[in-house]
Amino acid sequence: MMRTPDAAGLRRIRFARPLLPPLDRVVAIYQEAYAAGRLTDGALVARFEAAAAERLQVRHAIAVSSGTAGLMLVLRALDLSGEVILPSFTFFATGHAVLWNGLTPVLADCDARTWNISPRDVEAKLTERTCAILGVHVYGNPADIEGLTRIAVKHELKLIFDAAHALGAHYRHAPIGRFGDAEVFSLSPTKLLVAGEGGLITTDSGTLAKRLRAARNHGNEGDYDPRVLGLNARMSEFHAALALAGLEDLEDRRARQSHVAALYKARLGAMSGITFPDVHPSDRATFSNASLLLEEQAFGLGRDRMVAGLRSRDIETRQYFSPPLHKQILFRHAGGNGSHHLPETDRIAAGVISMPCHQSLTDEDVDGVAAAFGEVKAAHDPGRRST
Ligand SMILES: *Cc1c(COP(=O)(O)O)cnc(C)c1O
Numbered sequence: 276m277m278r279t280p281d282a283a284g285l286r287r288i289r290f291a292r293p294l295l296p297p298l299d300r301v302v303a304i305y306q307e308a309y310a311a312g313r314l315t316d317g318a319l320v321a322r323f324e325a326a327a328a329e330r331l332q333v334r335h336a337i338a339v340s341s342g343t344a345g346l347m348l349v350l351r352a353l354d355l356s357g358e359v360i361l362p363s364f365t366f367f368a369t370g371h372a373v374l375w376n377g378l379t380p381v382l383a384d385c386d387a388r389t390w391n392i393s394p395r396d397v398e399a400k401l402t403e404r405t406c407a408i409l410g411v412h413v414y415g416n417p418a419d420i421e422g423l424t425r426i427a428v429k430h431e432l433k434l435i436f437d438a439a440h441a442l443g444a445h446y447r448h449a450p451i452g453r454f455g456d457a458e459v460f461s462l463s464p465t466k467l468l469v470a471g472e473g474g475l476i477t478t479d480s481g482t483l484a485k486r487l488r489a490a491r492n493h494g495n496e497g498d499y500d501p502r503v504l505g506l507n508a509r510m511s512e513f514h515a516a517l518a519l520a521g522l523e524d525l526e527d528r529r530a531r532q533s534h535v536a537a538l539y540k541a542r543l544g545a546m547s548g549i550t551f552p553d554v555h556p557s558d559r560a561t562f563s564n565a566s567l568l569l570e571e572q573a574f575g576l577g578r579d580r581m582v583a584g585l586r587s588r589d590i591e592t593r594q595y596f597s598p599p600l601h602k603q604i605l606f607r608h609a610g611g612n613g614s615h616h617l618p619e620t621d622r623i624a625a626g627v628i629s630m631p632c633h634q635s636l637t638d639e640d641v642d643g644v645a646a647a648f649g650e651v652k653a654a655h656d657p658g659r660r661s662t
Contacts, residue, residue: 288644290591291465294528294634296520305516316492319515324475326522331452333477335484338515339491342439342461344508345474346372349457350407352486352503353433357404361437362392363599363606363620365411369437370600373409381405382601384617386419388553390566393619394422401426407433412451414595415440415467415561416554420454427455435459440563442468442475443529447557452477457487462518467532467561468525470518473510529561531634535641536562539630542645543567546652548574564595565632568623576655578626584651590644591631597624 308319320338328336339345350359350372359373363382373380384396392410408427410418418436427434434455438444442460444451452458457480460466462473478484486503489496494505540551548570554560571577582592600606601615602624631644 286589288590288631288636288640289633290593290629290631292633292635293464293469295469296517296523300523301516301520304519305513308512308516313512315511316509317512319512319519320510323510323515323519323522326519327475328477330522331450331477333450333453334479335477335481336452337476337478337484337487337491338510338518339474339476339508340510340514341472341508342437342459342463342466342474343368343372344491344506345459345461345476346409346435346437347375348487348490348506348508349435349459349476349483350376350378350409351505352483352490353407353435353456355406355433357406358402359407359409360397360400360405361409361600362411362413363601363615363617364390364392364413364596364623365437365600366439366596367600367603367605368439369409369411370606374605378406379404380600380606382606382615382617384619385413385623387619387622389413389416389419389555390552390623391416391418392423394419394426396617397423397426401430405430405432407435409435409437410455411437411439412441412444414552414564414566415442415444416552417441417444417446417451417558417560420446424455438477439466441561442466443525443559444561445559447555453479456480457483462514465563467529467563468518468521470510470514470521473514473518528634532632533560533562535632535634535636536560536565538638538641539565539567539632539645542642543648546574546649548572562632564593564629566595566627566629569626569628570622571626574652576652578628580655581648581651582628584654585644585647588647588651590647593629594624594627595629597627599624 324336358379360381364385386393436458438458439461441451457478460475462470490505491508494501494503
């Protein structure tokens, strides 16, 4: 029998909860590095990079200390100057990496159906100062890579993907990781593969890979006279051990998480005023977040009241990515005259709810959350309210 969300003793439904590999598996991998006295950027990091490159079918994988550091270093190593076009509908770290490099962020709108950066709006935002496009695979749903690549090639721009959510995603049946000039994954605790903290840059370019290996180590290529401005963005051996241990059952976790996301769509997708982002039939999304769009007019209840109703039933949600970048202090005046016209981003950000979606949730949990969703709506239904 389905548990009712109001029943006493129902466990709190947390928004995120990483399924970590057994500690003894991590320790068994780490032991070797520890015994050898090599604690950072050693054999385990190299092993993790090789395993990741093979899985993602890309020539080079460079492990770094975080996804954000990876994005910062890629933009630096590509020697960019001028404007970078990125979506407003993303996590702010995407934009921070642009600002850290002294580049000018120009925010583009998203596609109404996929919620990913719109190639048409990217084209509209091109100027003679544009040097790069920084796309994002939002919730691990591949962006329109073909459309963006066409623009990048035509205008000789660099193309980088923030693939923080997308480890295990496929674009037209090929793993995300080899597209554009480089892709950058995050291995922080809310992502599908967890290194504690960490990031991974992938690229087919040997020249870029070499610069990035130097850049993550203060820019030092070995002659103590750095030519690329670097950082200490090395990955430690312990973090690599954790990532290697997690890699073993990544596929199971991804499948489980996709199942949870699909259940939400099956349970809630038919309600009037509720939509989910489209995934291309030849693509595979990771559903790092199971986000839905609640449109108040059609649904009959506002997003914030739904969120509050779920919270009162001990169900945690988030609003990724609301407010979008163009409503945040650091970006409000970014990119030209400061007047942003991003209607799709505004529409989606106004109604987005990211539902609890992780590998520890049972089908029963998801059914309970979906039932609670229906109850919150029913409780506010004007037709049912006594006057
Ligand atoms: C998590 C995330 C990042 C940052 O990754 P860290 O490893 O936490 O630095 C960047 N972009 C997006 C879209 C993210 O979700």
